[in-house]
Amino acid sequence: MFVAEGRAGWLAAEGVIRLPLWVVPPGVDLTPGRTVAVSLPGSGAGGDAPVRVELVYPEVTPAAMAGLAAAVRKACAASLARLKTAEVVDWIDAAVARWLDPDYLPRQWAERLLPLLTGYDAETVRLELKRLLRTFRRKELWRFLDADFANPDVLDAFRPGPAGGWVRALGPRLLVHYLSGNVPGLSVWSLVMGLLVKAGTIAKPASGEPLMAVLFARTLADIRPDLAGALAVVPWRGGDEAVEAPLLAQADAVVAYGSDQAVAAIARRVPPHARFLRYGHRISFAVIGREALAPDRYADTCHRLADDICVYDQQSCMSPQVVFVERGGAVAPAAFAALLAAEMERYQVRRPRGPVAAEEALAIQSFRGAFAFSGAEGTRVFASTDDTAWTVVYHEEPGFAPTPLNRSVHVHACDDVVTAVEAAAPYRPYLQSVGVAIHPARLFPLAERLAELGVSRIAAVGEMTRAMAGWHHDGRPNLADLVRFVDIEPSAERWAERLDADVEWDGA
Amino acid sequence: MRPESQRVVDEVLAYMHRFAGETSLSAVCDEAFDALARRIFAYQFEHNPLYRRYCQARRRTPHTVRRWQDIPPVPIQAFKEGVMSVEPPEEAVAVFMTSGTTRPDRRGRNFHPSLAVWEASMRTGFRRFVLPESAVPGGRMTMFVLSPxxxxxxxxSLAHYFTVAVQTFGRADSRFFFRAGRLDVDAFLDAVAAAHAAAQPVMVLGATFAYAHVVDALRARGVRAVLPPGSLVFDTGGMKGHGRELRREAFHAWMAEWFGVTADRCINMYGMTELSSQLYDxxxxxxxxxxxxxxxxxxxTLILHPDTLVPLPEGETGVIAHYDLANWNAAVAILTEDLGVRTPHGFELIGRIAGSEARGCSAAIDEVLQAARETAGDVRG
Structure with missing residues (x-):
C-alpha cells in the first residue's frame, strides 16, 4: 500500500497527502495556491482506509515566471547544455528504468491517480503507461537521435559536415512546452524530446492531466540534482498573458499541443525570433484488405481494430475514426462491421469507457440519429443499447468523415482499398496515422497512395496508437526541428589554415 | 392524405379543443395525452421504416412502449439527413426548413401534409400564453413585426408563425418591417412614434437578433423608441449563432433602456422547425x-440524461426532449440539442450544445468539416 515519500513535497499528515503539481529549480519559490482533493479508495486488503490526496496548484505571478525563465536559461547554459548526449541518454534511461519497475512509488501513484483524474479505465492506464515508457529506454533514445541526425555527435561538438566544413547542432536554452492531456503520459514524450537536445525546459501540463509531467520531472531531478535547475513543470492558467509574456519573451522555442484554436492563440503570442512547433488536430483511419478477412484471420483483425478504436476512448490523434473494409474476403464488410460492433461491446464490458461530458454524449446521439435516418442504401447503425458507449456506422460506399470520438467509428465497404482511400483527400491537412492490414505485395502501392494523400504514419492495425521511437511526429523530425544548426564553411577552415604562420605559402 | 392520417388529425384537433385552457403541466390531461401519444407513435412506427428500425434497435415497439415516456425521441439530425414524414413528402402543402446557419447544404425539413393542426396549435398556444385575457383584454393588438x-x-416556420399571429390576433394597423430582405428600422421607429402619440399599445415581435439590430441602430442615433403604455415585447431564438451571447437579463435591460418596457411585459417563445407547437415562458x-x-x-417536455436518455429528476441538467402531439406527421418525440433543467413550473433552457468538444488532439468535428468545405472551395462567411 501507499506510503508517502518522506521527502519535501510529499507531505503526509493524518491520512492526507499533499501533492504539489510543480517542479521548479532550486532557488525558485512558488507559493502554494488552490488545491483539488481526490479520494483514493483503499485497497481493501489489511483494512486500508481511503486516502485523501490534495493536488496543490501554485500561484504563478508574472514576476515569478520571469525569474523562473531566467533561472532555467542560466542553469541550462551552466549544466545541461555542457553535457555529452550520451550522458543525457543515461540520465533519461535511468529515470525510465525506475518507472519501468512496478514497485516504483511514483508509478503506483500515477496508476492510481490518473484514472481518477482523466476518467480512463484503470487497466488501460496501467498497461498503456508502461508501453509508452518503454519507448524511452536507452536503445530507443538512440533511435530517436539517429533518426534525426546523420551523426548525433553534432549535438556535442562540431563534426565534419557531409558537404565539407563542420556542423554543430544546439538545442534551445529555453524550450516551452504546452502539453496536452488527452493521452496520459504523452507529456513525457515531449519532455524527452527536448531533453535529448539539451533544452532548458519549462512545461505547462494540460489542465485535464496535470500529473505525469510533474512526476517524471521529479524522477529526473532525483537522479541528477545537478541538472534539476534546467527543468521545470508549472501549471498556470492557460491564456494568462501577463504570466506568459515574460516566459515567451525568453523562449528560444515553443512546442504546443491542442486544438487548432488553442494552438493558434499561443502562436500569436510567441515572439517572431522563437521557433514555434505546433501539434494540432489530426484524423487517423484504418485500412483492412481482403487478405486480413480470411477465415483464420478476420477475428484477430477485428480484435486488433477494436483495440485501436477503444484504447483511451479514441482520444489519441492516432486513433482511427474511419475504417475501409475491402470486399472479397471470407467476411463481407457488412458482416465485419457487425463483428466489430460485437467486439466493441465486449471491450466495453472489459474496459468501460470513461465518463463523457453532456456535449460529447449529445454529439454521439446526433451522430447516430444522422445516419439512422439518412435512408442511404445499406447504411446501418450499430450502437450500444442503453448509452453512448460505442457506435459503428456501416456504409456501402467509400467515404470519409470524422466522428464524435469516444468510441464511434465509420466503416466503409469498398472494392479496392488502394483506390478507396482517395475519399480521405478533403481532409488532407489533418490526416495522420493509418493502420493497415494488407498483403505485402500491396503494402507499398497503398503506402504510396497514402503518402500522396498527406498521411504521415503507417502502422499495423492493432498498433495504431503506439508510435515507435523515431517516429516523425506529423511528418517532421522530432529533434532536428528543435535545434539550431551552426555551419563552419570550408572557406573558414581553409582561411584559418592560411593564417597559420607555419603553413607553406604557395603564392596563390 | 390517407384516411388514417385524417383520423389522427381529427383526434389531435379534438384533444386541443378539449384541453385548450390547460398547459403541459396540467395533470387532468395525463391519461388522454398518454393514449394519444402512443397512438401516434404506433402510427409513425408503422409508416416510417427508418424510425421503425431506429426504435427496434432500442427494443421499443408499440407493444413494449407502455407509456409515452418510453417513445424513443428522434434526434433533430434526422430531419437534416432523412425524410421524416408519414405522408408522402411531395404532397406536403408546406415544408418548413431550419435556417442552416452552420451547414447550408444540410437543412432540417418538416413536411406538413396539412397546416390545420400546426395552425390550431399555434393559435391556441398564442392565446393561452401571449394574449391571456388578464394581460391583453380583448385579445387583439397592433403588432409590429421585426422579422420576415x-x-x-x-x-x-417562424415566418409563418408571425403571419398567422398577425392574421389572427393583430389589429388592422399591424405591420411587418422586414421587407424585401431587409429590416426597415426607420419605418419601425416612425411607427413607434406614431403609436406613442396615439397612446396605442403595441406588441413588438421578432427574433432576438432582430432586436439587436434595432438596439444597435438606436444606440448609433442616440435615441430611444419608447413603446406606449400597455405594450408587449415578444422575442424568440436567442442570440446563439449570431456572434454574440445575450443573457435573458441583458435582453430585459435592453428593453427597459431602449423601449421603456419592463421585464414583466416581455415574453420569450421557444420553437423549433422540427416541432409543430411552441413553448413559452x-x-x-x-x-x-x-x-x-x-x-x-x-x-x-422531458429532461434526459445525455448519455443514457433516461429522464432526470428536477434540478438536474440534461438534454431537452419534446413530445408534441401536433407533430403527428413527422415525429411525436424529438431529441433536441438543447440543455435544460426541469423545475416545479416547467423547465429552464440553459443553452444550445455546441459541436462535440474533443478532449485532446483528435479532430473536433465542426472544425474539420469547416476545413473540408474550405478545401472543397466552398467557403461561406
Missing amino acids: GDDEMPNS QTLCTNGTVRDKTGPAWVR
Whole structure:
C-alpha cells in the first residue's frame, strides 16, 4: 500500500497527502495556491482506509515566471547544455528504468491517480503507461537521435559536415512546452524530446492531466540534482498573458499541443525570433484488405481494430475514426462491421469507457440519429443499447468523415482499398496515422497512395496508437526541428589554415 | 392524405379543443395525452421504416412502449439527413426548413401534409400564453413585426408563425418591417412614434437578433423608441449563432433602456422547425411571477440524461426532449440539442450544445468539416 515519500513535497499528515503539481529549480519559490482533493479508495486488503490526496496548484505571478525563465536559461547554459548526449541518454534511461519497475512509488501513484483524474479505465492506464515508457529506454533514445541526425555527435561538438566544413547542432536554452492531456503520459514524450537536445525546459501540463509531467520531472531531478535547475513543470492558467509574456519573451522555442484554436492563440503570442512547433488536430483511419478477412484471420483483425478504436476512448490523434473494409474476403464488410460492433461491446464490458461530458454524449446521439435516418442504401447503425458507449456506422460506399470520438467509428465497404482511400483527400491537412492490414505485395502501392494523400504514419492495425521511437511526429523530425544548426564553411577552415604562420605559402 | 392520417388529425384537433385552457403541466390531461401519444407513435412506427428500425434497435415497439415516456425521441439530425414524414413528402402543402446557419447544404425539413393542426396549435398556444385575457383584454393588438413574414420566407416556420399571429390576433394597423430582405428600422421607429402619440399599445415581435439590430441602430442615433403604455415585447431564438451571447437579463435591460418596457411585459417563445407547437415562458399569464417555460397541453417536455436518455429528476441538467402531439406527421418525440433543467413550473433552457468538444488532439468535428468545405472551395462567411 501507499506510503508517502518522506521527502519535501510529499507531505503526509493524518491520512492526507499533499501533492504539489510543480517542479521548479532550486532557488525558485512558488507559493502554494488552490488545491483539488481526490479520494483514493483503499485497497481493501489489511483494512486500508481511503486516502485523501490534495493536488496543490501554485500561484504563478508574472514576476515569478520571469525569474523562473531566467533561472532555467542560466542553469541550462551552466549544466545541461555542457553535457555529452550520451550522458543525457543515461540520465533519461535511468529515470525510465525506475518507472519501468512496478514497485516504483511514483508509478503506483500515477496508476492510481490518473484514472481518477482523466476518467480512463484503470487497466488501460496501467498497461498503456508502461508501453509508452518503454519507448524511452536507452536503445530507443538512440533511435530517436539517429533518426534525426546523420551523426548525433553534432549535438556535442562540431563534426565534419557531409558537404565539407563542420556542423554543430544546439538545442534551445529555453524550450516551452504546452502539453496536452488527452493521452496520459504523452507529456513525457515531449519532455524527452527536448531533453535529448539539451533544452532548458519549462512545461505547462494540460489542465485535464496535470500529473505525469510533474512526476517524471521529479524522477529526473532525483537522479541528477545537478541538472534539476534546467527543468521545470508549472501549471498556470492557460491564456494568462501577463504570466506568459515574460516566459515567451525568453523562449528560444515553443512546442504546443491542442486544438487548432488553442494552438493558434499561443502562436500569436510567441515572439517572431522563437521557433514555434505546433501539434494540432489530426484524423487517423484504418485500412483492412481482403487478405486480413480470411477465415483464420478476420477475428484477430477485428480484435486488433477494436483495440485501436477503444484504447483511451479514441482520444489519441492516432486513433482511427474511419475504417475501409475491402470486399472479397471470407467476411463481407457488412458482416465485419457487425463483428466489430460485437467486439466493441465486449471491450466495453472489459474496459468501460470513461465518463463523457453532456456535449460529447449529445454529439454521439446526433451522430447516430444522422445516419439512422439518412435512408442511404445499406447504411446501418450499430450502437450500444442503453448509452453512448460505442457506435459503428456501416456504409456501402467509400467515404470519409470524422466522428464524435469516444468510441464511434465509420466503416466503409469498398472494392479496392488502394483506390478507396482517395475519399480521405478533403481532409488532407489533418490526416495522420493509418493502420493497415494488407498483403505485402500491396503494402507499398497503398503506402504510396497514402503518402500522396498527406498521411504521415503507417502502422499495423492493432498498433495504431503506439508510435515507435523515431517516429516523425506529423511528418517532421522530432529533434532536428528543435535545434539550431551552426555551419563552419570550408572557406573558414581553409582561411584559418592560411593564417597559420607555419603553413607553406604557395603564392596563390 | 390517407384516411388514417385524417383520423389522427381529427383526434389531435379534438384533444386541443378539449384541453385548450390547460398547459403541459396540467395533470387532468395525463391519461388522454398518454393514449394519444402512443397512438401516434404506433402510427409513425408503422409508416416510417427508418424510425421503425431506429426504435427496434432500442427494443421499443408499440407493444413494449407502455407509456409515452418510453417513445424513443428522434434526434433533430434526422430531419437534416432523412425524410421524416408519414405522408408522402411531395404532397406536403408546406415544408418548413431550419435556417442552416452552420451547414447550408444540410437543412432540417418538416413536411406538413396539412397546416390545420400546426395552425390550431399555434393559435391556441398564442392565446393561452401571449394574449391571456388578464394581460391583453380583448385579445387583439397592433403588432409590429421585426422579422420576415411568410411572403418573405415561405419555408420558415417562424415566418409563418408571425403571419398567422398577425392574421389572427393583430389589429388592422399591424405591420411587418422586414421587407424585401431587409429590416426597415426607420419605418419601425416612425411607427413607434406614431403609436406613442396615439397612446396605442403595441406588441413588438421578432427574433432576438432582430432586436439587436434595432438596439444597435438606436444606440448609433442616440435615441430611444419608447413603446406606449400597455405594450408587449415578444422575442424568440436567442442570440446563439449570431456572434454574440445575450443573457435573458441583458435582453430585459435592453428593453427597459431602449423601449421603456419592463421585464414583466416581455415574453420569450421557444420553437423549433422540427416541432409543430411552441413553448413559452409564463410571464404574461402569471403576472410576471413565473419565467420557466412550458407548453400547451399537447406538449410534454422531458429532461434526459445525455448519455443514457433516461429522464432526470428536477434540478438536474440534461438534454431537452419534446413530445408534441401536433407533430403527428413527422415525429411525436424529438431529441433536441438543447440543455435544460426541469423545475416545479416547467423547465429552464440553459443553452444550445455546441459541436462535440474533443478532449485532446483528435479532430473536433465542426472544425474539420469547416476545413473540408474550405478545401472543397466552398467557403461561406
